[in-house]
Amino acid sequence: xxxxxxxxERDQLVEYVNTCELKTPAEVAKLFKDYxxxxxxxxxxxxxxxxxxxxxxxxxEGGSDLVGAKQVFKDTLxxxxxxxxxxxxxxxxxxxxxxxxxYHFGQxxxxxxxxxxxxxxxxxxxxxxxxxxxxxxxxxxxxEKVNGRWKIVEEWVTRSSAATEQTMRMDQLLEMGEE
Amino acid sequence: xxxDINADKIKxxxxxIKNIDLKDKSDVKAFVTNYTALIYNHQMVGLxxxxxxxxxxxxxxxxIRLKGIEAVVQDKQxxxxxxxxxxxxxxxxxxxxxxxxGFKIFRRMRYEGTNSGYTKFGTxxxxxxxxxxxxxxxxxxxxxxxxxxxTHEMDMRSTEWMEKTMSNE
Numbered sequence: 034x035x036x037x038x039x040x041x042e043r044d045q046l047v048e049y050v051n052t053c054e055l056k057t058p059a060e061v062a063k064l065f066k067d068y069x070x071x072x073x074x075x076x077x078x079x080x081x082x083x084x085x086x087x088x089x090x091x092x093x094e095g096g097s098d099l100v101g102a103k104q105v106f107k108d109t110l111x112x113x114x115x116x117x118x119x120x121x122x123x124x125x126x127x128x129x130x131x132x133x134x135x136y137h138f139g140q141x142x143x144x145x146x147x148x149x150x151x152x153x154x155x156x157x158x159x160x161x162x163x164x165x166x167x168x169x170x171x172x173x174x175x176x177e178k179v180n181g182r183w184k185i186v187e188e189w190v191t192r193s194s195a196a197t198e199q200t201m202r203m204d205q206l207l208e209m210g211e212e
Numbered sequence: 213x214x215x216d217i218n219a220d221k222i223k224x225x226x227x228x229i230k231n232i233d234l235k236d237k238s239d240v241k242a243f244v245t246n247y248t249a250l251i252y253n254h255q256m257v258g259l260x261x262x263x264x265x266x267x268x269x270x271x272x273x274x275x276i277r278l279k280g281i282e283a284v285v286q287d288k289q290x291x292x293x294x295x296x297x298x299x300x301x302x303x304x305x306x307x308x309x310x311x312x313x314g315f316k317i318f319r320r321m322r323y324e325g326t327n328s329g330y331t332k333f334g335t336x337x338x339x340x341x342x343x344x345x346x347x348x349x350x351x352x353x354x355x356x357x358x359x360x361x362x363t364h365e366m367d368m369r370s371t372e373w374m375e376k377t378m379s380n381e
Contacts, residue, residue: 096344139318
């Protein structure tokens with residue numbers, strides 16, 4: 034894909050994100066698919082501001098919950114820096130709800146990329162995230178209008194944390210080499 | 213007697229999922245609620261054979277893939293053996309029609325229980341899962357040969373948290 038083609042695809046997604054009014058569950062599903070790809074595949078990280086609430090609650094595995102959009106930025110930037118070729122692959126997304134009460138959507142995704150950047154675990158390992166099978170991620174989001182704008186106000190997330198961490202750990206490679 | 217209460221509850225729930233005909237989203241939500249309660253809260257693991265496609269593959273956390281119905285049964289048995297008092301609480305269910313007569317379901321729930329059974333980590337720790345153990349799954353239901361079956365699934369739970377609960381490290 035050329036840069037021109039890439040930008041055309043990106044602009045189509047951005048256009049939908051900018052104009053979608055979230056009138057139906059189907060629109061909500063398409064919007065958040067396009068929005069997520071805008072951030073991850075096209076690296077428009079600042080657009081996290083569009084739909085994440087300042088005081089969003091992120092319920093994670095094992096009770097290590099996060100509060101605040103700043104944490105979303107931090108997590109996103111860390112993963113992107115560690116996997117510069119990172120692409121987000123959607124398996125499915127669908128929603129329920131209405132304009133009055135808000136919406137819930139559920140999505141299944143996996144990340145595809147190679148650890149060629151430094152991470153909090155050390156230097157790059159050169160290992161791919163999709164190594165034998167996919168690193169699955171599931172999440173559910175509650176979307177409501179806050180001050181007249183649609184926002185994700187709460188999120189529940191499960192990630193393949195152990196496998197993702199293993200991909201970034203050089204000591205795992207050294208251990209394998211010693212065996 | 214508690215056993216009688218449980219026996220009656222199992223019969224009551226089993227009746228609701230017998231010969232089910234899923235016509236709309238509310239049918240699906242009722243089925244998922246009762247079926248989940250039977251499998252986890254009442255240890256009716258064998259009901260997996262009724263509602264899972266024989267050749268199902270389930271994508272799980274950390275690149276794990278369960279292949280075939282026996283692997284699904286084994287996965288649940290291992291969990292219940294580790295936490296014999298396991299209870300799950302469903303927090304939300306999202307249902308969407310798939311456009312071909314089937315349904316897509318997203319389920320969020322919490323696992324609660326105590327590690328009082330032996331596991332691959334060793335002897336029981338008697339540690340509690342607390343209320344922090346999150347479980348998310350997305351699955352599809354379709355009618356196959358006249359019966360409703362779960363044909364695809366992606367299922368994740370707080371594995372690291374569970375392993376921490378089961379190990380004394």
